[in-house]
Amino acid sequence: MSFTPSRAAACAALLAAGLAAAGAAQATTRVLFVGNSYTFGRTNPVMSYNAGQVTDLTAAMWAADATGSNAFEPHPWGGVPGVFKQFTVQAGLDYEVALSTRNAASLRGHYLNSNPAGWDLRGNIGSRQWDQVVLQEQSDEALPRQPGLSSNPAYFEAYARQIERYVHDGAATSYRERDLIGGTTAACQAATGASAGTCNLLRNIPANANASAATQLYLYQTWARPNLINAPSTTVTDPVTGVVTPTGTPAPSFYPSLEAMTADLHAAYYGLAAGAPGFAGVAPVGDSFLRAVTEGVATRDMYAPDAATDGLVDLWWDDGTHASTAGSYLSALTLFGTLTGRDPASLGAGEIAARDLGLSPSQATALQRVASLQLGFTPAVPEPGSWALMAAGLAAVAGLARRRAAGRRAG
Numbered sequence: 093m094s095f096t097p098s099r100a101a102a103c104a105a106l107l108a109a110g111l112a113a114a115g116a117a118q119a120t121t122r123v124l125f126v127g128n129s130y131t132f133g134r135t136n137p138v139m140s141y142n143a144g145q146v147t148d149l150t151a152a153m154w155a156a157d158a159t160g161s162n163a164f165e166p167h168p169w170g171g172v173p174g175v176f177k178q179f180t181v182q183a184g185l186d187y188e189v190a191l192s193t194r195n196a197a198s199l200r201g202h203y204l205n206s207n208p209a210g211w212d213l214r215g216n217i218g219s220r221q222w223d224q225v226v227l228q229e230q231s232d233e234a235l236p237r238q239p240g241l242s243s244n245p246a247y248f249e250a251y252a253r254q255i256e257r258y259v260h261d262g263a264a265t266s267y268r269e270r271d272l273i274g275g276t277t278a279a280c281q282a283a284t285g286a287s288a289g290t291c292n293l294l295r296n297i298p299a300n301a302n303a304s305a306a307t308q309l310y311l312y313q314t315w316a317r318p319n320l321i322n323a324p325s326t327t328v329t330d331p332v333t334g335v336v337t338p339t340g341t342p343a344p345s346f347y348p349s350l351e352a353m354t355a356d357l358h359a360a361y362y363g364l365a366a367g368a369p370g371f372a373g374v375a376p377v378g379d380s381f382l383r384a385v386t387e388g389v390a391t392r393d394m395y396a397p398d399a400a401t402d403g404l405v406d407l408w409w410d411d412g413t414h415a416s417t418a419g420s421y422l423s424a425l426t427l428f429g430t431l432t433g434r435d436p437a438s439l440g441a442g443e444i445a446a447r448d449l450g451l452s453p454s455q456a457t458a459l460q461r462v463a464s465l466q467l468g469f470t471p472a473v474p475e476p477g478s479w480a481l482m483a484a485g486l487a488a489v490a491g492l493a494r495r496r497a498a499g500r501r502a503g
Contacts, residue, residue: 123431124149125173125191126202126217126255127228129414130314130423132193133171135164135334137449138420142174145181147190149219153211160195160208164334169193175424176431178445183434192216198230200251203258204295217259218300221307224431225259226375227252228312231413232320234360235353237285241320241346246273246283249364252311254297256370262303266296308372310430313361315381315419316353318394319412320346327411336410350392354382375430377423380466381407384422387465389458405455417449418459425463435469436460 125131133139148168154161170177173191180187192202192213200206202213217225229252235243250272257265270280270291280291319327323343327336347353357378365371384390384407391404394412407419415423424445425436437460446456464470 120186120188121223122188122220123173123190123224123226124217124222125171125176125189125193125226125228125312126199126213127191127193127226127312128197128230129165129193129195130231131172131191131226131228131312132165132169133174133420134409134414138175138415138417139165139169139171140174141170141445141449142178143168143170145177145189146170146174147188149190149192149216150194150211150213153209157209157211162195162329162334163332164330165195172420172424172427175421175445175449176427178448179424179428179436179439179443180432182439182444183428183432185432185434196230198233198247198251199227199255200247201230203251203254203297214258214297217255218262218302221302221304222259223306224308224310224372225255226310226312226427226431227255228314231314231317234314235356238346240344244284245360248360252364253368253370256309256368258297258300259303259307259309260305260370262300264297264299266294268292268294308431309370310372311361311365311374312427313357313374313376313378315378315407315415316347316350316357317413318350318408319343321348321350321353322395323412324395329411350382350385354378373430375427376466377426380422380426380463381419383466384459384462387462389462390418405459418451418455421446421449421451421456422459422463425460426466429463429467429469435464436467437464437470 133141146169151167151169154167169191171191171193173189177187177189194201194207194211194213197207197213202217205212205214207213229248232241232243234245234248235241236245237243250269254272268291269284269286270277273283274280277288277291280286281288284291322345325338326341326343327338329336358376361374365374381390384405385392389405390407391399391402393399394406394408399406405418406416407422408414409416428434429436439460441453441457443456443460446453461470465472
């Protein structure tokens, strides 16, 4: 067969296309995690885990001014993003992982830089063009407003949308919060509890030169907090050591069960994602926490006398709000499955982060299965009643097949 110039050109084109496809398949994915201590992990071993492989965009800010930080939370942080990064390495994926986090930060705080130390958290979001961005709201901000609860769902929705606009469009903008919430000063005040001055303040946001319409934005649904559900006592956390001590003061209760609080969080996050097309989806971390409990993997009541000896995984830290090591591991698994489309159960009993964090192979695989179930990779096991219906249906099908076979023989 002759090798003509046209045939050579065609082969070169095919080769170039193949190389381009291979390059696309191996392209680096740049992901930014935006949040607070629920993302950076609060305590070790999670807080500093894999920090060398994660870009902590707040480390330099902390070094310049540590106001508002606790002594037991030194940077750099790896946190849940560090665990996520290890999963991607094991899965053969090329991810560059960064985080922009601060204690108790809300999405409004990130966007407006309204934090005591003056950290430029919005600047972190706009510091480069991201392929994926994960937004984690302050733990009770998205909940319906209740007296005594620091919830503000109007701020949650308004500022998640503002960050989405900033990431995707990036044009400079000026606004008053009354323009975002309610349309009038009175409506803004009623929805947020803010003053008229706050609702009417003109806010000027510069352009984001790294905005990209192609960036995928995900919402990180947080979990139900035991300290808001019939907790026996409030607690205080030592700012130097991180030790949590019960005060003996009865704690106010805002929800009757994990299910009730999880339902409100689910409705808030999924409701926003459904009504705002700029979001790619929700990482259902809170739903995974509840599933771990209902599947019999995790302890339901961290305050029960046998909570430490029941043989189940403990998902919450001593303060009843932050995640334990196992809880952060489950968070990372749920995020991994959501962002990469890979089944968390594929990581297996030998997964490295679990070993590094002190989780046993059986705990790791149990939590992987929970995340896999929650994300739909693993089919749920039917309830006993469903088994009975399935058996009856199979029996009916078998009976019909026998009758048809008998009819054919008789004919």
